[in-house]
Each structure stands twice: as structure tokens, then as C-alpha cells.
Amino acid sequence: MDNSISKKSALVALLGCPNAGKTSLFNALTGASQKIANYPGVTVERKIGQLKFASGHMARLVDLPGTYSLTPISLDEEVTNRAVRGQQDGLDKISAIIAVVDANNLDNHLPLILEAKSLGIPMIIALNMVDMAARDGLTLSPQALETALGIKVVETVAVRKRGLTDLTAALEICLNEPAENLPVAMLDDKERFAEAHRLAKLTILKQSASRLWTQTADRILLHPVGGIFILLGLLFIMFQAVYSWSEAPIGWIESGTEILAAFVANLLPAGFFSDLITQGVIAGVGSVIVFLPQILILFLFILLLESTGYMTRAAFLMDRFMASAGMSGHSFIPLLSSFACAIPGIMATRSIADDKQRLTTILVAPLMTCSARLPVYTVIIGAFIPKMTIGPNIGLQGFVLFCLYLAGIIAAMIASIFIRKTAAKGAEGTFLLEMPRYQMPRMRDILISLWQRGWVFLRRAGTIIMAATIILWLLLTFPKVDGASSDLQSQKSYAGQIASVIEPVVRPIGFNQEIALALIPAMAAREVAVSALATVNAIDAEDEEKQSADLGKTLAGKWSLATALAFLAWFVFAPQCISTIAVAKRETNGWKWPLFMLAYLFALAYLAAGITYWTAVAFGLG
Ligand SMILES: Nc1nc2c(ncn2[C@@H]2O[C@H](COP(=O)(O)OP(=O)(O)OP(=O)(O)O)[C@@H](O)[C@H]2O)c(=O)[nH]1
Numbered sequence: 001m002d003n004s005i006s007k008k009s010a011l012v013a014l015l016g017c018p019n020a021g022k023t024s025l026f027n028a029l030t031g032a033s034q035k036i037a038n039y040p041g042v043t044v045e046r047k048i049g050q051l052k053f054a055s056g057h058m059a060r061l062v063d064l065p066g067t068y069s070l071t072p073i074s075l076d077e078e079v080t081n082r083a084v085r086g087q088q089d090g091l092d093k094i095s096a097i098i099a100v101v102d103a104n105n106l107d108n109h110l111p112l113i114l115e116a117k118s119l120g121i122p123m124i125i126a127l128n129m130v131d132m133a134a135r136d137g138l139t140l141s142p143q144a145l146e147t148a149l150g151i152k153v154v155e156t157v158a159v160r161k162r163g164l165t166d167l168t169a170a171l172e173i174c175l176n177e178p179a180e181n182l183p184v185a186m187l188d189d190k191e192r193f194a195e196a197h198r199l200a201k202l203t204i205l206k207q208s209a210s211r212l213w214t215q216t217a218d219r220i221l222l223h224p225v226g227g228i229f230i231l232l233g234l235l236f237i238m239f240q241a242v243y244s245w246s247e248a249p250i251g252w253i254e255s256g257t258e259i260l261a262a263f264v265a266n267l268l269p270a271g272f273f274s275d276l277i278t279q280g281v282i283a284g285v286g287s288v289i290v291f292l293p294q295i296l297i298l299f300l301f302i303l304l305l306e307s308t309g310y311m312t313r314a315a316f317l318m319d320r321f322m323a324s325a326g327m328s329g330h331s332f333i334p335l336l337s338s339f340a341c342a343i344p345g346i347m348a349t350r351s352i353a354d355d356k357q358r359l360t361t362i363l364v365a366p367l368m369t370c371s372a373r374l375p376v377y378t379v380i381i382g383a384f385i386p387k388m389t390i391g392p393n394i395g396l397q398g399f400v401l402f403c404l405y406l407a408g409i410i411a412a413m414i415a416s417i418f419i420r421k422t423a424a425k426g427a428e429g430t431f432l433l434e435m436p437r438y439q440m441p442r443m444r445d446i447l448i449s450l451w452q453r454g455w456v457f458l459r460r461a462g463t464i465i466m467a468a469t470i471i472l473w474l475l476l477t478f479p480k481v482d483g484a485s486s487d488l489q490s491q492k493s494y495a496g497q498i499a500s501v502i503e504p505v506v507r508p509i510g511f512n513q514e515i516a517l518a519l520i521p522a523m524a525a526r527e528v529a530v531s532a533l534a535t536v537n538a539i540d541a542e543d544e545e546k547q548s549a550d551l552g553k554t555l556a557g558k559w560s561l562a563t564a565l566a567f568l569a570w571f572v573f574a575p576q577c578i579s580t581i582a583v584a585k586r587e588t589n590g591w592k593w594p595l596f597m598l599a600y601l602f603a604l605a606y607l608a609a610g611i612t613y614w615t616a617v618a619f620g621l622g
């Protein structure tokens with residue numbers, strides 16, 4: 001510790017809103033002569049350093065936590081509030097304040113200055129980040145602000161050490177000949193914001209059109225209440241579009257697979273091979289490929305939101321919400337990626353510095369509705385939820401899909417709260433984010449990304465999903481039951497025998513034999529649940545001549561609504577994806593956390609499906 005810091009020299013405080021540049025200024029002004037301690041009772045760092053004036057005199061400088069107001073809400077704001085009022089234990093009375101203001105953000109930063117002014121402590125203003133202001137096309141008049149406030153204003157660029165000589169000179173004058181403290185009228189919140197706005201207008205001489213535009217857009221899109229509604233509205237439109245735009249292309253793909261199946265059936269001699277291709281490969285894989293249009297529409301929206309610069313704003317909007325669940329805005333992007341797929345999502349958590357927050361984000365990422373769930377949701381919704389509207393342009397099917405996504409999000413938040421209270425206890429993190437500029441998306445880039453996503457999906461369908469479907473088909477076809485109806489065949493087959501072990505476990509939550517059968521191969525990937533059901537039904541329908549290419553129609557004739565809803569609820573939670581477990585193992589360096597993840601997600605899935613089933617039955621939907 002540096003004991004050379006004199007206890008007697010005047011104490012000067014750096015006061016300002018979060019991210020105004022106080023710490024940067026503190027470092028620039030004090031160099032290496034810092035002394036770091038904690039405020040008593042709070043784990044907020046207290047930094048005191050020594051400041052040398054041109055005259056050779058010294059002062060002590062204290063860096064305070066950022067706050068927007070002297071009416072504290074959080075602990076570190078409390079520290080700042082007590083410090084400037086001279087009520088902080090172990091801290092001398094403050095002789096002067098350097099109020100640090102972000103030049104780009106006058107409207108938001110000036111209210112604190114007005115509040116501080118009423119304390120009656122000698123004060124000067126460091127108008128910081130003027131480099132950014134200039135870059136963004138802002139022309140400012142520090143003189144205008146100085147005259148209007150009656151407080152000396154010095155322009156600074158803390159990170160480039162610009163304006164520091166002027167600042168220390170002004171500070172020394174302020175300490176030696178404090179301006180007369182004219183009594184200041186106490187303003188209430190509303191008056192203070194109005195006055196801050198007036199001062200900002202006086203100070204800003206000119207601003208570029210694009211900055212003005214960005215500011216207006218941000219005022220609307222980042223509004224703490226309105227912004228959230230806009231975000232939810234955008235997501236809602238997205239899910240509606242996933243349905244309404246995909247109808248026609250889905251029809252084309254369906255007729256395409258039907259034609260292909262008929263063509264192959266004609267081409268190949270009837271028998272094992274023909275059955276394998278038509279029932280296993282074409283019915284199975286085709287039932288998954290049908291979802292390509294919906295997946296592309298989903299990605300189109302995500303890509304558009306990303307490329308316009310909106311996504312970062314969404315992260316910002318969500319920060320407070322995420323913090324209330326024990327994560328932070330940093331977790332937002334990984335979780336958002338998990339809507340596409342949990343694997344890139346979990347890998348993106350590497351950018352989260354806090355270990356506990358990172359672990360939590362990994363553990364809840366599989367609850368975000370990945371695109372592999374879309375086929376499962378869509379088949380069931382298409383089959384069981386009536387195609388009706390529940391409001392102007394609001395379809396019930398899109399609404400249900402929206403609710404399923406919402407259920408995943410809410411479950412993730414609740415799980416996160418629990419995990420942060422138990423398995424991953426730790427302090428809250430901080431959050432910093434720079435807003436990108438708004439821009440027109442470049443259609444070419446979007447199309448390329450869409451093509452890549454589509455290709456990844458098709459490759460999955462052609463590899464893992466096809467393999468799982470073929471294996472399942474083989475397990476369903478053997479051992480052959482002679483002369484049995486095809487229904488009996490699937491029950492007596494190897495797959496049927498395995499399913500009959502699982503069935504008693506899932507029967508209490510409303511699942512039937514064919515669901516039990518589909519759940520095992522679906523561990524490979526969730527979509528396989530759909531291709532497995534398609535294959536089972538293709539085999540079962542063999543003799544009956546009424547095999548429908550539309551899996552939904554077939555299921556609607558067999559399952560009760562309660563079972564269908566329970567099946568949906570299951571897939572909101574069930575960790576049915578081996579690759580996700582593998583990535584979680586790699587990213588957490590061991591089996592402990594992936595096993596924990598498997599256990600808690602299966603438990604949730606079982607509970608949710610059971611509750612859904614029995615509630616539906618109670619309402620007479622069984
Ligand atoms: N371009 C530019 N960046 C700055 C300037 N001053 C600070 N920054 C940057 O702004 C960010 C916030 O600066 P800090 O010094 O940590 O802000 P602070 O006021 O201490 O923030 P809190 O302690 O959270 O209240 C950092 O990334 C700094 O590098 C400046 O004058 N110009």
C-alpha cells in the first residue's frame with residue numbers, strides 16, 4: 001500500500017453516471033498512486049489516489065461508483081450518495097467534486113449534475129468523451145453549458161489524457177477560491193429532467209441527421225416499457241409469419257415427397273428394399289424436410305434483426321430482465337443463438353467472464369426453443385390446434401407456437417434463478433454494451449446466411465436423421481411376425497419390445513406406445529421424434545391402404561388432445577439431443593454438469609407433460 005497519500009490534503013470526488021468515464025479519468029489523473037480498499041460492509045471497491053497540481057500542491061481523489069441519482073437504489077449508489085454527503089464511514093468530508101459527464105449523453109447525465117449542484121459543494125464539470133461526440137457528428141458548446149449552470153466546464157478525453165491540464169487547473173482554482181454558493185432551488189424529478197433537457201439543447205449546437213435519427217429510434221426502441229412491447233410484438237409477428245408464409249411451400253414439398261415415394265415404389269420390386277426406401281427414408285426424412293420453409297423464415301427474421309443493429313438493443317433491453325434471473329445481458333446473445341441451436345449457443349457462452357453466470361447460461365440454454373423443436377411443434381399444432389383466428393390477423397396456431405417459445409424462456413429464467421441460488425451461487429456481474437449503428441440489412445449477406453442455415457438443416461436430415469430413421473425402421477421391421485397385422489408387427493418388433501419397457505414409465509403422463517417408441521431415437525435429435533412417428537405410421541398403415549402422407553392427419557385420428565398437449569409440453573423441456581450434452585461436457589470439462597442438466601430437464605419434462613395431461617383431462621379433453 002502506498003502510504004505517501006497525505007491524509008490532510010483536500011479530498012476531491014469523481015461523481016457521475018455509470019460509464020461516464022470516472023475510472024478512466026481517475027487513472028489518468030492519479031497514475032500509479034492509487035490505494036484500493038473496500039467500503040465497509042459493501043464489496044464495492046474504494047479507490048483513492050493522489051493528484052498533483054501544476055503548483056506542486058496535492059489533493060486526494062476518490063473514484064465513486066456510478067449513479068444516475070443521489071436517491072440511491074442499489075448498494076453502490078448508496079455508497080456514492082453517502083460519500084458526497086459526507087456520511088460514509090472512514091471517508092473524509094469532500095472538498096470538491098469533479099462531475100464527469102458523457103458528452104454524447106447529456107440528456108441522461110445532466111439531471112445528476114443538477115442534483116449534485118444543490119449539495120453546495122464546490123464543483124467543476126469534466127465534459128468527457130468529446131472524441132466520440134465529434135465522431136458522431138455532435139457539435140457542442142461547453143461555454144453555453146458553463147454559463148447556464150454557473151459551473152466551470154472542461155472538455156476531456158479521459159482515455160487519451162486530453163484536457164487534463166485544464167481540468168486540474170480549474171480544480172485548483174475551484175478548491176482555492178470556491179465560487180459563492182448561491183442557494184439553489186430544489187427541483188423535483190420532473191423539473192430536473194426538463195431542466196436537463198433544456199441545458200442539453202443549449203449545449204448541443206448541431207447534430208448530424210443520422211445521429212438525430214438514431215437517438216429518436218433508440219428513444220422508442222430502448223424505452224424500458226415500450227421497447228419490451230415492441231420486442232415482444234416483433235417476436236410475435238415472427239411466429240405468425242412462420243405459419244402463414246410457409247403454407248404454400250410446405251404443400252409443394254409434401255406433394256414432392258408423395259410423388260417421389262410413388263415413383264420409387266413403382267421403380268423398385270416390392271419387398272424389403274422398397275419398403276426401407278419408401279417407409280424408412282422417404283416417409284421419415286421427408287417428414288422432417290417439410291419444415292425447411294419454416295426454419296428459413298425463422299432464420300430470416302433473426303438475421304434481419306441482427307443485421308439492422310436491433311439485436312444488440314434487444315440484449316440491452318433484456319439486461320435488467322436477465323439480471324433479475326441471475327444472469328446478465330451477456331447471456332442474452334448465447335441464449336438467443338440457442339433459438340437456432342443450443343450448440344452454438346453454449347459455445348458462445350465463452351464470452352461470459354463470470355464463471356457462475358456462464359455455467360448457469362450453459363445449463364439453461366437447452367430450454368430455449370431450438371429449430372429442431374419446430375418440426376415437433378408444428379406437426380402437433382397443425383394436427384390438434386384448430387386453424388382459427390383469435391383476433392385480427394392473429395391465428396390460434398401461431399399463438400400456441402408463440403406460447404411454447406415463451407414457456408421455454410420463462411422456464412429458463414426460473415431455472416436460472418434456482419441454479420444461481422443453489423448450484424452456481426455467486427455475485428452479480430456488470431454489463432457493458434456498445435450499441436452498433438442502425439443500418440439497412442444487405443440482402444446478399446442475408447441470402448448467403450439463409451442458404452448456409454438451410455444447407456445445415458438439409459445435411460442433418462440427410463445424415464443423422466436419416467440414419468436414426470433407418471435404424472428405427474429396421475428395429476420396427478424385425479423380427480418379422482408372420483401373418484400378423486402390421487400394427488402387431490411394430491409392437492412385437494425389437495423397437496416395440498424396447499418401447500414396452502419405457503411405456504409404463506410414460507403412461508402416467510398420457511403417452512402411448514408409439515410416443516414411447518419415438519422418444520428413444522429422438523435422443524439423437526428432436527426432429528427424429530417426427531420422422532420416427534412417420535415411420536411407425538407408415539409401417540402400421542401398410543395394409544390399410546389409407547396411409548396418409550400427412551402425419552398430422554394420422555395422429556389427429558389416434559391421439560387425444562390431452563396426449564398431444566402433453567407431448568408438446570414434454571418437448572419444451574426434454575434434453576433430447578446428444579450433441580448438446582456432448583458440447584456441455586466439453587465446455588464444463590466433465591460429466592457432472594451435463595448429467596445434472598439431463599436430470600433436471602428430464603424431471604421438468606416429465607412434470608410438465610404430466611401436469612398438462614391431467615389438467616387437460618380434467619377439462620374433458622382426454
Ligand atoms: N472514446 C472514449 N472512451 C472513453 C472515454 N472515457 C472513458 N471511455 C471509455 O468508456 C468506458 C467506461 O469508462 P469508465 O472509466 O469505466 O467509466 P466509469 O464512469 O468509471 O463507469 P462506472 O464505474 O461503471 O460508473 C470504458 O470503456 C472507457 O474506456 C473518452 O473520453 N473517450
Ligand SMILES: [Mg+2]
Pocket residue numbers: 022023024064065066
Ligand atoms: Mg468506474
